[in-house]
Amino acid sequence: MPTNQLPAKGTKNWGDILNSWLGQLGPASLGGIHNGDTVSRPAGLVADDEGRIYIDTESGELIQWGGSAWQVLLSGNQEQKFNITAKTADYTITTTEAETGLNGFSNDGAIGTVVFTLPDAVAGMKVTVVNGENQTLQINSVNDDKIYTSDIPMGSDKLENTTNSTSSIFYCVSDTKWVVMSESWAIPPVLKGYFGGGYNGGAKNDIDNFDFNSEVTASTSATLSVARYTLAAANSENKGYFAGGTGGTSTIDSIEFSDETAINPAATLSLGRKGLSGVNSTDNGYFGGGDTPSNQSTIDGIKFSDESAINPAATLSTARTLTAGINSSTKGYWAGGNWTTTIDGIQFSDDTAINPASTLSLGRQQFAGVSSSTKGYFGGGHTGSAVTNVIDGIQFSDETAINPSATLAVGRKSHSGVNSTTNGYFGGGDNGGSNYIDGIQFSDETAINPSATLAVARWNLASCQSGGTL
Numbered sequence: 458m459p460t461n462q463l464p465a466k467g468t469k470n471w472g473d474i475l476n477s478w479l480g481q482l483g484p485a486s487l488g489g490i491h492n493g494d495t496v497s498r499p500a501g502l503v504a505d506d507e508g509r510i511y512i513d514t515e516s517g518e519l520i521q522w523g524g525s526a527w528q529v530l531l532s533g534n535q536e537q538k539f540n541i542t543a544k545t546a547d548y549t550i551t552t553t554e555a556e557t558g559l560n561g562f563s564n565d566g567a568i569g570t571v572v573f574t575l576p577d578a579v580a581g582m583k584v585t586v587v588n589g590e591n592q593t594l595q596i597n598s599v600n601d602d603k604i605y606t607s608d609i610p611m612g613s614d615k616l617e618n619t620t621n622s623t624s625s626i627f628y629c630v631s632d633t634k635w636v637v638m639s640e641s642w643a644i645p646p647v648l649k650g651y652f653g654g655g656y657n658g659g660a661k662n663d664i665d666n667f668d669f670n671s672e673v674t675a676s677t678s679a680t681l682s683v684a685r686y687t688l689a690a691a692n693s694e695n696k697g698y699f700a701g702g703t704g705g706t707s708t709i710d711s712i713e714f715s716d717e718t719a720i721n722p723a724a725t726l727s728l729g730r731k732g733l734s735g736v737n738s739t740d741n742g743y744f745g746g747g748d749t750p751s752n753q754s755t756i757d758g759i760k761f762s763d764e765s766a767i768n769p770a771a772t773l774s775t776a777r778t779l780t781a782g783i784n785s786s787t788k789g790y791w792a793g794g795n796w797t798t799t800i801d802g803i804q805f806s807d808d809t810a811i812n813p814a815s816t817l818s819l820g821r822q823q824f825a826g827v828s829s830s831t832k833g834y835f836g837g838g839h840t841g842s843a844v845t846n847v848i849d850g851i852q853f854s855d856e857t858a859i860n861p862s863a864t865l866a867v868g869r870k871s872h873s874g875v876n877s878t879t880n881g882y883f884g885g886g887d888n889g890g891s892n893y894i895d896g897i898q899f900s901d902e903t904a905i906n907p908s909a910t911l912a913v914a915r916w917n918l919a920s921c922q923s924g925g926t927l
Contacts, residue, residue, distance in 0.1 A: 575627060579632060597615045598614050606637050618639075618641055653681055653688070655913075656918075657915040685701075685702030691736060694925035700742075707730075731747055732794075733746050736789030736803070739786075771803050779795070783828045783850070785833070796840065798816035799816065825837060827896070828876050831853055835850050861902035869887055873885060882905075892911040893911075
């Protein structure tokens with residue numbers, strides 16, 4: 458191709474043609490030919506050039522010339538979501554284009570899921586989404602826009618489709634309303650973290666929630682059957698269970714995630730105690746350690762399928778209290794307690810005890826844990842002499858210790874942790890942050906600090922999340 462010749466309109470050659478243009482489309486300061494003063498975009502295009510597509514190497518955007526202005530087709534971002542940006546004309550996108558033609562930019566981190574974001578709604582727009590490969594699709598709206606189907610008359614911020622292998626057309630009928638003519642779309646479950654019990658001038662029975670998508674907290678009508686603190690929590694996919702607590706109680710009560718109502722199973726702990734912590738497999742919730750007031754190594758719990766009590770033979774390697782718990786998909790780990798650096802746990806497949814060689818970078822108690830799919834993180838706590846903001850943890854694959862640079866925004870003790878698929882959040886605590894929520898982003902282990910706070914300020918609380926082990 459001659460040096461200064463524009464690629465032919467509609468070309469799909471993403472090999473030599475694109476590569477020959479990377480230098481020419483670079484910043485003008487580096488010798489880019491077609492940039493002029495238009496911030497790394499080709500200059501001098503006319504109406505007849507409509508349809509030409511380029512890469513903006515400074516912004517990482519895939520851009521298209523619309524005849525009179527540039528339109529962004531793809532925005533590069535850390536989450537790698539495919540974004541359909543605002544257009545005044547009809548637009549069609551296929552999952553094949555998103556997954557292969559655009560080199561995987563639709564992957565939001567969930568294998569096999571394609572995520573589209575609709576443009577900001579303008580009446581008269583139409584977007585056709587073609588699912589030719591029976592992939593899982595998630596369609597997001599932006600700003601105040603809602604997506605409506607005959608099954609969802611109140612609208613939703615997002616829809617999910619796992620079965621439709623044909624086209625779906627999203628019609629924009631107002632500046633805030635998209636309508637899709639399809640019966641195969643559903644509202645994806647809203648995953649939340651739940652904080653229960655705690656202390657603030659007295660024992661609390663409150664359960665409030667934290668929406669992982671919006672990062673907004675709210676009170677629920679459900680309450681614990683017994684107000685208490687220094688309790689523990691574990692969760693199945695559908696319910697959260699709160700166990701033990703002040704007074705050495707053996708109570709296990711819980712919340713139904715679907716409607717946020719309180720439930721009270723018959724199961725109780727085999728040993729009533731406080732200062733314990735919880736982990737969960739897909740089948741069982743396990744509660745380890747605590748004191749009666751003497752330190753305990755007991756691990757007991759609840760079977761999710763029938764809410765019966767379980768009491769495995771496994772115990773902690775060291776009897777202790779005020780530990781923190783995390784879990785991978787195969788093992789549960791209890792860390793610290795009594796200012797130690799110990800990490801031990803349980804193998805879910807056979808309920809045997811495990812004792813990895815890794816330890817915390819800082820011995821402490823009264824701290825909290827969160828889990829990604831690959832690592833467990835422990836944040837905050839009391840070292841015996843001071844409150845800390847340290848976050849350390851364990852790599853699940855080889856059980857080696859990790860020590861990311863991220864720290865809590867507010868160092869504190871007696872808080873608790875919840876985790877979405879992308880972030881870990883630490884809520885509440887003592888040391889001036891009793892309603893604080895901060896945490897860690899799993900993808901790059903950077904600290905996060907949402908504006909949300911707990912609906913009820915307190916410490917010595919427990920927490921769990923909907924969605925199972927995540």
